[in-house]
Amino acid sequence: MNNPFASPLIFGLLLSAAIHNTVVAQSEQSPPNVVFLAVDDMNDFVGCLDSRPNAITPNIDRLAARGVCFTNGHTAGVFCAPSRAAIFSGQYASTTGCYETPNYFVHHPEIESLQTSFAKAGYTTLGAGKLFHHPAGAIDQRGWTEYFLRNQFQREGGWALESWSSDTPVPQPFPASVYNKGKEITGGLFLEWGAVPKDREEEMADTIRANWAVEQLSRKHDKPFFLACGFYAPHYPNYCPQKYFDLYDRDAIETPAFREDDLADLPDKIRKQRQNRKKVHYDKLVAMGAWKDALHGYLACTSYADAMVGRILNALESSPYADNTIVVLWSDHGYHVGEKGQWGKHTLWERTSNVPFVWAGPGIAKGERTDVTVSLIDIYPTLVERCNLPAPRQKLEGVSLASTLKNPAEANDRTVYLPYITPGEYTLMNRDWRFIHYDEKNQELYNVKEDPHEWNNLASDPQYASVITRLRDSAPAEFADPEPRLNSRRDLVVEGETFRWDKGKGNYVPHPKYLPYTDPVLKQKQSKKGR
Numbered sequence: 001m002n003n004p005f006a007s008p009l010i011f012g013l014l015l016s017a018a019i020h021n022t023v024v025a026q027s028e029q030s031p032p033n034v035v036f037l038a039v040d041d042m043n044d045f046v047g048c049l050d051s052r053p054n055a056i057t058p059n060i061d062r063l064a065a066r067g068v069c070f071t072n073g074h075t076a077g078v079f080c081a082p083s084r085a086a087i088f089s090g091q092y093a094s095t096t097g098c099y100e101t102p103n104y105f106v107h108h109p110e111i112e113s114l115q116t117s118f119a120k121a122g123y124t125t126l127g128a129g130k131l132f133h134h135p136a137g138a139i140d141q142r143g144w145t146e147y148f149l150r151n152q153f154q155r156e157g158g159w160a161l162e163s164w165s166s167d168t169p170v171p172q173p174f175p176a177s178v179y180n181k182g183k184e185i186t187g188g189l190f191l192e193w194g195a196v197p198k199d200r201e202e203e204m205a206d207t208i209r210a211n212w213a214v215e216q217l218s219r220k221h222d223k224p225f226f227l228a229c230g231f232y233a234p235h236y237p238n239y240c241p242q243k244y245f246d247l248y249d250r251d252a253i254e255t256p257a258f259r260e261d262d263l264a265d266l267p268d269k270i271r272k273q274r275q276n277r278k279k280v281h282y283d284k285l286v287a288m289g290a291w292k293d294a295l296h297g298y299l300a301c302t303s304y305a306d307a308m309v310g311r312i313l314n315a316l317e318s319s320p321y322a323d324n325t326i327v328v329l330w331s332d333h334g335y336h337v338g339e340k341g342q343w344g345k346h347t348l349w350e351r352t353s354n355v356p357f358v359w360a361g362p363g364i365a366k367g368e369r370t371d372v373t374v375s376l377i378d379i380y381p382t383l384v385e386r387c388n389l390p391a392p393r394q395k396l397e398g399v400s401l402a403s404t405l406k407n408p409a410e411a412n413d414r415t416v417y418l419p420y421i422t423p424g425e426y427t428l429m430n431r432d433w434r435f436i437h438y439d440e441k442n443q444e445l446y447n448v449k450e451d452p453h454e455w456n457n458l459a460s461d462p463q464y465a466s467v468i469t470r471l472r473d474s475a476p477a478e479f480a481d482p483e484p485r486l487n488s489r490r491d492l493v494v495e496g497e498t499f500r501w502d503k504g505k506g507n508y509v510p511h512p513k514y515l516p517y518t519d520p521v522l523k524q525k526q527s528k529k530g531r
Contacts, residue, residue: 031387032224032363033225037327037328038131038228038230038231038329039329040080040230040332041332042305042334043335043337044351044354045299046061046356048061049071052254053256056248058306059310060356065366067327068365068404068405071371073354074375074376074418075332075352076398078346078348081102082098082099085133087114087379088104089104090381090398092377094478094480096480097481100421101482101483102132103137103483103486103501106486108394112393113140113142115127115142116142117384118389120143120389121389122224123225124224124226125228126144126145126216127148128147128212129230130161131229134160134163134232136492137508139159141159141498147159150208156494157494167203177194177293177294178290179294192238193239193296195239195241195242195300196240196242201241206308207308209229209230210309210312212229213227213315218319225321233302234305238297240304245300251292253292253295255338265456267443269438270442277343282341282342291338326361326386331357333353334355337351339453350434353418357376363402370409371431374401375398375418377416378401379398380392380396381399382400384396385402386402386405399414413430416428426476430471433467434454443468445458445461445468487508488506489503489506491504491506491508
């Protein structure tokens with residue numbers, strides 16, 4: 001029987017499909033926008049990576065659900081400064097000399113930064129928060145249409161990005177954690193955790209940055225944009241509103257896998273150092289019964305960072321730019337919270353190197369997880385290819401992940417490299433192995449497929465000599481000398497809205513208006529020191 005509505009129906013469906021395909025094709029042909037989201041010290045506990053303990057991160061998880069989540073993604077530097085220098089320069093510390101410093105743009109002005117490549121391609125470039133490392137003068141100013149700073153002091157102090165200062169809320173009384181109770185804290189806030197007043201979330205530095213990024217997505221942009229927003233959380237201090245602590249039952253938090261004799265088979269050069277760090281931090285936390293408390297603070301701040309990411313994702317999804325925007329989320333490195341008796345980063349093991357690394361948007365597969373080995377050094381060349389950016393002057397040392405993002409299942413694994421703090425020291429890793437090299441007599445080798453906790457060092461076993469030889473082929477042949485530290489050899493000169501470093505004796509001291517933390521007695525002491 002003929003259906004008089006069949007032909008019109010089929011025609012309508014075909015026409016609808018043709019229009020949809022045309023819109024998609026046009027979207028893929030026009031330059032995509034990029035939303036570039038950085039978090040700090042966030043390890044692989046996020047929900048979409050299924051690690052233990054598992055953080056509550058619904059927003060990162062939903063980003064992964066509509067894109068590609070790399071379960072075997074690794075940092076390009078073992079702490080903030082070298083990692084971020086590598087990402088924005090596209091070169092490892094073994095090439096730039098930025099083993100401990102972020103200032104590739106001062107000592108190597110020929111290097112074109114990531115945002116500079118976007119600017120040269122005609123993009124509007126918008127930045128906020130901790131994208132580069134945070135000390136005064138450490139932001140690469142080149143190529144930004146606008147770089148948001150939340151107060152005037154940040155400009156007066158050479159764009160320093162202090163996230164915890166006199167204008168941000170902290171728990172009271174201060175310090176808040178049992179680990180630091182009774183201490184006079186005038187510097188960092190290591191192993192410090194606690195809840196800020198619940199009605200002051202909008203005053204927190206990361207919240208202010210997220211809100212600024214949301215505002216940018218509500219504006220009309222006549223050109224494609226590169227919108228980068230860096231969050232300080234979950235970097236210590238682990239301060240966030242109580243509602244994020246309330247997401248977790250402290251007593252039910254699962255502590256990471258731990259082996260008491262784990263450090264016994266380390267090479268001589270590193271064993272004593274790691275044993276000492278274990279005594280100072282991990283052993284003290286355990287003796288105080290505070291391991292789960294410290295974990296609680298870290299997980300709460302991971303969830304807070306995720307909530308800020310969620311604000312930006314919500315704004316993007318409701319904006320006109322939703323269909324033609326690539327989102328990249330990355331953490332500068334991981335973070336030990338008891339594994340191998342360590343607390344922090346600065347290691348060449350999995351917990352420091354493995355990071356959340358998620359991409360979503362046009363030309364990217366949806367809802368895919370892949371264990372292909374990749375590095376944050378791959379970000380720059382991937383964006384060059386996907387956004388048709390001009391090739392920078394320097395050689396990019398990563399590889400483009402564009403084809404992997406399109407077809408993750410077809411990607412071949414490779415060995416990636418991670419330099420350490422001293423030239424010639426590094427780790428090499430892939431799906432099966434991790435090789436750590438300090439020198440010819442001090443090495444580590446782990447079969448990570450069979451030994452994911454890296455408990456059994458196989459480096460001294462002759463039967464694995466060929467594995468080590470094969471892995472070492474991926475290491476650089478030469479290593480640059482470390483670049484000098486700026487504030488010991490140069491003067492910071494602030495001129496209106498910008499700053500520069502000049503040759504000098506080293507004039508930089510913390511700005512006297514910068515009074516970190518809100519304890520009145522401590523503020524008075526800090527004020528006297530500032531003068």
